[in-house]
Amino acid sequence: MGETVQKPTVPEQAGAPAVESTSAGREPLLEVDHVTLRFGGVVALNDVDFTLYKGEILGLIGPNGAGKTTCFNAMTGIYQPSEGEIRFRGQRITGKKKHHITKLGMARTFQNIRLFPEMTALENIQVGADAHHKTSVISALFRLPRHRREERDGLEKAERLLDFVGIPHRMHDAARNLSYGEQRRLEIARALATDPVLLCLDEPAAGFNPAEKEELLQLIRKIRDQGITVLLIEHDMRLVMGVTDRIVVLEFGKKIADGLPAEVREDHRVIAAYLGVPDDDVA
Amino acid sequence: MNSVREWIYTGRHAVAERWHNAPRWTRWAVIGAVIVFFYALPNREFYQWLGPIPTTGSNFGQVLFTISIYVLLAVGLNIVVGFAGLLDLGYFGFFAVGAYTVAVFTSPSSDLKTLWPWLLALPLAIALTMVSGVFLGTPTLRLRGDYLAIVTLGFAEMIRVAATSSEFLKGQRGFNQIPHPPGSYSDGKPIFGVLDPRPYYWLVLTVIILVVIGVRNLNRSRVGRAWISIREDEDAAQLMGVPTFKFKLWAFASGAAIGGLAGALFAGKQNFVSSQNLELLNSIIILAAVILGGSGNIVGAIVGGGLVAYLIERFRGIEFFGVELYEYRFMFFGLILVVMMIFRPQGLIPNRRRAAEFKDRRKEVIVGG
Numbered sequence: 001m002g003e004t005v006q007k008p009t010v011p012e013q014a015g016a017p018a019v020e021s022t023s024a025g026r027e028p029l030l031e032v033d034h035v036t037l038r039f040g041g042v043v044a045l046n047d048v049d050f051t052l053y054k055g056e057i058l059g060l061i062g063p064n065g066a067g068k069t070t071c072f073n074a075m076t077g078i079y080q081p082s083e084g085e086i087r088f089r090g091q092r093i094t095g096k097k098k099h100h101i102t103k104l105g106m107a108r109t110f111q112n113i114r115l116f117p118e119m120t121a122l123e124n125i126q127v128g129a130d131a132h133h134k135t136s137v138i139s140a141l142f143r144l145p146r147h148r149r150e151e152r153d154g155l156e157k158a159e160r161l162l163d164f165v166g167i168p169h170r171m172h173d174a175a176r177n178l179s180y181g182e183q184r185r186l187e188i189a190r191a192l193a194t195d196p197v198l199l200c201l202d203e204p205a206a207g208f209n210p211a212e213k214e215e216l217l218q219l220i221r222k223i224r225d226q227g228i229t230v231l232l233i234e235h236d237m238r239l240v241m242g243v244t245d246r247i248v249v250l251e252f253g254k255k256i257a258d259g260l261p262a263e264v265r266e267d268h269r270v271i272a273a274y275l276g277v278p279d280d281d282v283a
Numbered sequence: 284m285n286s287v288r289e290w291i292y293t294g295r296h297a298v299a300e301r302w303h304n305a306p307r308w309t310r311w312a313v314i315g316a317v318i319v320f321f322y323a324l325p326n327r328e329f330y331q332w333l334g335p336i337p338t339t340g341s342n343f344g345q346v347l348f349t350i351s352i353y354v355l356l357a358v359g360l361n362i363v364v365g366f367a368g369l370l371d372l373g374y375f376g377f378f379a380v381g382a383y384t385v386a387v388f389t390s391p392s393s394d395l396k397t398l399w400p401w402l403l404a405l406p407l408a409i410a411l412t413m414v415s416g417v418f419l420g421t422p423t424l425r426l427r428g429d430y431l432a433i434v435t436l437g438f439a440e441m442i443r444v445a446a447t448s449s450e451f452l453k454g455q456r457g458f459n460q461i462p463h464p465p466g467s468y469s470d471g472k473p474i475f476g477v478l479d480p481r482p483y484y485w486l487v488l489t490v491i492i493l494v495v496i497g498v499r500n501l502n503r504s505r506v507g508r509a510w511i512s513i514r515e516d517e518d519a520a521q522l523m524g525v526p527t528f529k530f531k532l533w534a535f536a537s538g539a540a541i542g543g544l545a546g547a548l549f550a551g552k553q554n555f556v557s558s559q560n561l562e563l564l565n566s567i568i569i570l571a572a573v574i575l576g577g578s579g580n581i582v583g584a585i586v587g588g589g590l591v592a593y594l595i596e597r598f599r600g601i602e603f604f605g606v607e608l609y610e611y612r613f614m615f616f617g618l619i620l621v622v623m624m625i626f627r628p629q630g631l632i633p634n635r636r637r638a639a640e641f642k643d644r645r646k647e648v649i650v651g652g
Contacts, residue, residue, distance in 0.1 A: 076522055102524035116515035118634075119508070127512045130505045131524025137533050140504035141497050147504055154505075194524050 026053040029198055029229050030075070030106075035084035037067075037074055037253075044070045046253040047084070052198070057220065057230040059244035059261070061237070063273055067253040068233045069111055072200055076108050077101045089197065102131050105197035109187040109204060111233075117176035121167065121186050124175050125158035128193030154193075161189040165219065181212055188219070192228075199223060200231045205239055217243050237274075241265065249273065299632075321488055325481040339600050344480040348552060350592040351487040352545050357572045357588025358494055358581065359541025364570065365579035365634070366507060367534035368514025369424070370432040373439030375566040377412045377539040380442065381546025383452060384408035386556040390458035394451055401462045401551045405544075412543025413536045420535035424528060427517070439566050446558040457557025464551050475551070483552040490548065491585075494541055498581055501537070510534055511579075568595075571620055577630025586631055591616070 030052040037045040045067050052058050060068050073079045075086055077098040085094045093101050107128070116124050133150040140147050162168045165185040170178055175186060184204055191199055201220070205213050213236065220243055224230055234240045240247060240261070247264040249257040251273040257264050264270055302310065323329045325344040330337045337343040360374045387393045388404040423434045446452045463475040464486065474482045501507050509530040512520040521527050550556050568591060576587020598612040608615075623630075 078518070078522075097526075098521040099524045099526050102522060108522060110519070114516050114519040116512045116519070118515060119511055123508055123511075127508050127520070127525065128523050130508060133505050135505040137501065137506055137537065140501050140506045143500055150505065190523060 026055075028052070029054045029089060030231070031087040032071070032075070033084050033087065035071075035074060035081040035086060037070060037079055038082045044253050045074065045081070048250065048253070048255050049084075050248045050255060050258055052229060052231060054197075054229055055224070055227065056245040057224055057232060057243055059240040059247040060231060060233045060250065061235070061240055061247060062250035065252075066250040066273075068250055069202055070253070071250065072108060072202055072231075072233065075101075075200065076106060099131070102194050102196075105195065106200065107191035107194045107196035107198070108200040109184075109191050109202055111202040111206065113180075113183050113187055115175040115183060115187060115190070118174055120172050120174055121162060121178065121182075122155075122158050122171045124186055124190050125161050125193045126154045128190040129154040129157045131194040157193055158189075161192055164192070164222075165189040166215075180207060184208075184216075185219070188223075192223070196228060198229045198231060200233075202233045203235060204232070205234060205236055213239055237265075318492065322485060325484055338596050341596065341599055342480065344484060346593070346596045348480045348484040348487065349596060350589050351484055351491060352549055353569065353572065353592035354585050354588035355487060355491050355494065355545040355548075356542060356569045357576065357584040357591075358491065358498060359538045359545065360569050361573050361578070361581065361584035362498060362501075362510070362541070363534050363538035364573055365584065366502065366510040366514065367531055368510075369531060369534060370428065371435045371535075371538070372432045372570065373435035373437070373442075373566055374538070374542055374569055375561065375563075376435075376439035376442040377416060377542030378546040378549070378565070379439075379446065379561050380412045380415050380539075381408045381543030382550040382556045382560070383446065383458075383546075384411045384543070385547045385550040386458035386461055387452075390461050390556075392453065392456075392458050392460065401464050401547075405547050405551075408547040409540050409543050412539045412546070415543075416536040416539025417532060420532045424531045424535065436563075436566075439561075439563060443558060443561040443563070446561055453557065455557050455559055457555055457559070459555045461550050461554050461556065463554070477554070480552070483548070487545075487548055490544065494544070495581055495585070498537075502581070506530065506533065514579075568592075571616075575620065575623055575630060577632040577634060579634035580630070580632050583630050583632035583634070590631075594619075 028051045032048055032050050032052075034047050034049045035045055036043065036047055048067070048071060050058075060071065062068050070079065074081050075088075075093075077093065077096055077100075081094055085092055087093065088101070088104055088106060091104065093104065093106075096104075116127065119127070130150075133154065135147045135150050138144070159168070159171070162171055165188055167178070167182050167185055167189075170182055170186075175183065178186060188199075188201070188204065204220075205216050208216060217239065220230055220232065232240070232244060244261055247257070247259065247261050248255060249264060249267070249270050251269075256269045256273060257267045259267070305313075325347050327343075330343060338346045356374070356378060359377075360371065363369050363371045363374065385401065385404045385408050387395055388397050388399045388407065389401055391398060419435070419438050423431060426434060447454050463473065464483075466474040468474060475486070476482075502510075509520070509525045509527075512523070512525055513527050513531060517527055549560075569588070572587040572591040573584050574587070575591060576585070577583025594616065595612050598609045598615070601608045
């Protein structure tokens with residue numbers, strides 16, 4: 001049902017039907033269904049509605065303060081929508097506990113890095129891997145077989161992921177001693193350790209130089225090739241255009257466009273949102 | 284001198300460095316030697332060679348018993364404060380629950396008149412303290428930082444006031460004739476008697492070793508990682524799939540169980556429990572011990588607990604220009620804490636991760652200079 005409602009919001013978009021046809025028959029993974037989120041009198045998200053399909057890289061863009069991170073926070077259970085609901089893999093996740101949502105297969109990184117600074121890189125990833133582990137006090141206390149098995153599993157996974165994101169040499173260093181770029185990579189590795197179906201990256205390229213951005217692009221594609229769906233919040237238009245399959249644009253908490261990168265780039269409302277509108281156009 | 288300065292500023296002395304690089308068998312040999320030393324310590328034949336270390340004002344065996352109880356408490360509180368980062372100002376309340384459980388079920392002055400042996404009351408004391416930990420934690424662990432500190436402070440006061448004014452808990456009159464732990468020598472004399480404090484010390488020392496092994500196992504598992512991730516960034520931990528509430532509750536319950544165990548051991552030795560044992564100061568001293576030793580490090584907690592308890596006792600019986608130093612013990616104690624916080628905020632033996640961080644800061648300085 002999400003698709004039919006999407007249309008009126010971008011009526012002037014000539015390419016809109018094309019999006020419908022590419023998404024038809026694909027399996028929706030995450031449905032943000034007319035979500036409104038109010039903080040007192042402030043409407044942070046206003047009737048936001050989009051669907052994320054399995055296997056795609058969706059970009060969520062918009063000017064500062066458009067509600068992108070708020071949208072992430074609503075999806076991952078930090079905020080509860082005032083209206084509407086969010087479904088993930090067909091399940092309603094509104095009102096679910098944060099760690100349950102993670103277990104369902106949604107993982108995220110943060111706009112301002114939030115690693116566990118005094119744990120080593122390895123331990124940071126192990127925490128992510130522990131999301132699906134069941135060892136609790138009794139089995140850990142007596143080092144029962146389950147503890148040993150899960151420890152081995154977590155360690156292997158962590159080493160593999162450190163390799164995958166390209167920082168195996170920092171394994172035993174405290175996270176806070178890693179360079180900025182390494183910390184961003186470590187955050188991605190930690191999120192991947194939770195075995196996500198959907199990976200949400202909140203401005204992963206913030207503060208990166210062009211070469212580092214290029215490496216990040218490669219990494220995101222590599223992640224997608226592993227069958228993980230990616231939702232990407234990003235400011236850098238070039239990066240977004242280069243990697244995403246589809247883009248949703250937010251402005252002042254409202255969705256103003258939704259389509260292929262090429263279409264969104266041409267959308268005059270998006271251009272207006274990013275570049276401002278000349279005075280005579282407003283009149 | 285140089286190495287002392289390095290130790291103060293870098294958080295890592297060459298000894299610590301060598302320790303971490305030493306082969307396994309060396310480390311086990313050192314640990315074994317330390318354990319043997321502490322088992323031998325209360326014997327006069329041994330400690331008479333140690334110069335001014337044994338206390339002069341009171342029986343050294345008795346002092347060692349007190350110290351061992353503090354060490355056990357510090358190890359327990361370290362789980363709550365050091366690992367999970369939950370500021371608990373009322374930890375001694377759990378000690379009280381443990382001691383009073385034993386008293387109520389074993390003492391003839393109790394209204395219950397169950398007259399259980401000590402050993403039967405011990406598991407019940409641990410279980411009840413764990414329950415009280417969960418009971419206190421369930422509503423309060425949703426609070427953070429300062430709020431949690433205030434609530435735990437209130438908990439310890441509640442226990443104290445209840446013990447003072449409740450008819451059932453006997454107030455200052457207390458419970459007497461609490462039975463000792465079981466066991467007798469081959470000649471029929473009981474191991475745990477009234478006169479010799481050493482067997483109690485050896486018992487607590489053994490308990491400490493077992494507890495430390497258990498805590499270390501926890502620390503090096505999913506549980507320990509969950510605790511530390513909660514300390515570092517609770518929201519991020521939750522979003523990485525850590526059931527934070529559950530593990531905070533476990534931290535509280537495990538810490539409480541150790542506190543209760545210490546209380547039960549104390550009651551079994553002391554023979555007498557009353558509300559006079561329950562000063563707020565005790566909670567503060569244990570917290571200070573954990574921080575002094577190095578919050579988040581098991582060895583640090585042991586050293587902190589031992590040192591604090593020892594220093595307090597060491598002042599007893601020393602006169603300085605006619606002034607009894609024992610009267611001023613807490614002033615010195617406060618002074619040491621202040622100096623520590625200025626020069627070595629990470630504690631005497633910081634946890635490995637923090638040590639690495641301080642070391643790195645030194646590197647930066649060298650590169651910069």
